[in-house]
Amino acid sequence: MTHSTLSPVHIVGGGLAGSEASWQLAQAGVPVILHEMRGVRGTDAHKTDGLAELVCSNSFRSDDATANAVGVIHAEMRLAGSLIMACADKHQVPAGGALAVDRDGFSDAVTRALHEHPLITVVREEVQGLPPAEWGLTIFATGPLTSPSLAAAIQAETGKDALAFFDAIAPIVHRDSIDMDICWYQSRYDKVGPGGTGKDYINCPLDKQQYDAFVDALIAGDTVGFKEWEGTPYFDGCLPIEVMAERGRETLRHGPMKPMGLTNAHNPTVKAYAVVQLRQDNALGTLYNMVGFQTKLKYGAQAEIFRMIPGLQNAEFARLGGLHRNTYIHSPTLLDHTLRLKSRPTLRFAGQITGCEGYVESAAIGLLAGRFAAAERKGSEIVPPPATTALGSLLNHITGGHIVSEDEPGKRSFQPMNINFGLFPELQPGSIVKPEGVKRFRGKDKTVMKRQLMARRALRDCANWLGVASPVSEAGPVEPISAVGV
Numbered sequence: 001m002t003h004s005t006l007s008p009v010h011i012v013g014g015g016l017a018g019s020e021a022s023w024q025l026a027q028a029g030v031p032v033i034l035h036e037m038r039g040v041r042g043t044d045a046h047k048t049d050g051l052a053e054l055v056c057s058n059s060f061r062s063d064d065a066t067a068n069a070v071g072v073i074h075a076e077m078r079l080a081g082s083l084i085m086a087c088a089d090k091h092q093v094p095a096g097g098a099l100a101v102d103r104d105g106f107s108d109a110v111t112r113a114l115h116e117h118p119l120i121t122v123v124r125e126e127v128q129g130l131p132p133a134e135w136g137l138t139i140f141a142t143g144p145l146t147s148p149s150l151a152a153a154i155q156a157e158t159g160k161d162a163l164a165f166f167d168a169i170a171p172i173v174h175r176d177s178i179d180m181d182i183c184w185y186q187s188r189y190d191k192v193g194p195g196g197t198g199k200d201y202i203n204c205p206l207d208k209q210q211y212d213a214f215v216d217a218l219i220a221g222d223t224v225g226f227k228e229w230e231g232t233p234y235f236d237g238c239l240p241i242e243v244m245a246e247r248g249r250e251t252l253r254h255g256p257m258k259p260m261g262l263t264n265a266h267n268p269t270v271k272a273y274a275v276v277q278l279r280q281d282n283a284l285g286t287l288y289n290m291v292g293f294q295t296k297l298k299y300g301a302q303a304e305i306f307r308m309i310p311g312l313q314n315a316e317f318a319r320l321g322g323l324h325r326n327t328y329i330h331s332p333t334l335l336d337h338t339l340r341l342k343s344r345p346t347l348r349f350a351g352q353i354t355g356c357e358g359y360v361e362s363a364a365i366g367l368l369a370g371r372f373a374a375a376e377r378k379g380s381e382i383v384p385p386p387a388t389t390a391l392g393s394l395l396n397h398i399t400g401g402h403i404v405s406e407d408e409p410g411k412r413s414f415q416p417m418n419i420n421f422g423l424f425p426e427l428q429p430g431s432i433v434k435p436e437g438v439k440r441f442r443g444k445d446k447t448v449m450k451r452q453l454m455a456r457r458a459l460r461d462c463a464n465w466l467g468v469a470s471p472v473s474e475a476g477p478v479e480p481i482s483a484v485g486v
């Protein structure tokens, strides 16, 4: 098979990430041995032996590269010659502004492309332990359903608290959508703590009537059930808030919504009946997570019910909550900036096991792991994508941008993340200017313009990083809102 003098890179897992990583390596002239267990051993969710099988929905979400972070990462991956995006484009089915695919056609196309590549060998076997020394450079891309023996081996290497088997995701809110005329910054009892200021949390006050209405809505809200094979992973006091609400009307007020040690800066003489706290989630300070608000409520119900909280009435959610079976490592402490395991640098991780979430994000991290490993194998410098790109901002979040909180240490504080504009660095001050001829420039329009500018900056910087032609016209003012073409 090999028409290369380079020794192969081994990739374990032929899902979204492993398939993309294999392609990137092989296209760079590096031979690949891809180990995929399906065909020999299945998972609880996959149904076929095809590579890059989509286990649930057939959607790659928004394909709008002008103002949607998912669309931007699609576009960046296309610029980088992504196999996953090429096959998705080829097998697209109508879905409005989203990119949805014929799942069998898509998986067949990925499988065929990898099997036909002269530098790729696909081996159907379960890898049960860490790679033997003779493998050299290796990428683990075994996903949320990594087989139990391999998960145990990873845990033995990384430490018990560094590998999670379930996520417990609390919603994350864009900081600039929180109403600070209602909310205020304060840590409970003004505690400064290590690295804190005494004003580390955003607090949302509720009076009794608001609290009662909120509890009623939680109890009535529609939830998503667990799959049979997931069990009911209520652990570590990580109960979904709606389950807490069902246990008694006062439970939340004595748990995540307790008002003690907090004084409303806008109304100091009136004690709040309950308080929702949000904690800074990323180093950029653009995202805040709702502390203790892990939930199984359906997404629609979450947005509606959480906007009942005073101060969150216009909240924009970067990510909604969830609780799923999901094997992932504590990447911010374990991995370096090129996805290498610090304790064993010949081993990289890619895909959902790194703490990103979703088909597209997993493939994107696979793309980066493949490129980094190819550069390393060829003795070239590894140049990660700029932080202003979607690829770079997702990578940075996983490998360090997330803040590990003091009161929720270890694996609990790092939860899986989708790509969103909250992960991107802020624009230069003064970038957002009212377009000529626009009389009233509303907050919503500013948000759209901010996204458009971030999207353009990302695509331009990504093209520079890859050394390809930029798909966006040079700088200049943004065209009228929602009419920007890439």
Ligand SMILES: Cc1cc2nc3c(=O)[nH]c(=O)nc-3n(C[C@H](O)[C@H](O)[C@H](O)COP(=O)(O)OP(=O)(O)OC[C@H]3O[C@@H](n4cnc5c(N)ncnc54)[C@H](O)[C@@H]3O)c2cc1C
Binding pocket: 012, 013, 014, 015, 016, 017, 018, 035, 036, 037, 038, 042, 043, 045, 046, 052, 053, 055, 056, 057, 058, 125, 126, 127, 128, 141, 142, 143, 144, 145, 146, 147, 150, 325, 350, 351, 352, 353, 357, 358, 359, 360, 362, 363
């Ligand atoms: C039930 C469920 C529903 C989901 N629904 C969605 C959804 O609707 N939309 C969405 O965007 N994301 C969804 N996800 C998340 C999605 O599966 C992942 O984002 C994506 O598939 C991750 O890509 P990956 O390559 O990291 O892992 P995977 O695509 O899961 O690929 C990992 C591969 O590794 C193989 N493997 C595991 N262990 C070993 C081993 N020891 N040796 C060899 N091979 C091994 C597996 O067989 C698999 O082929 C869902 C996940 C689950 C579990």
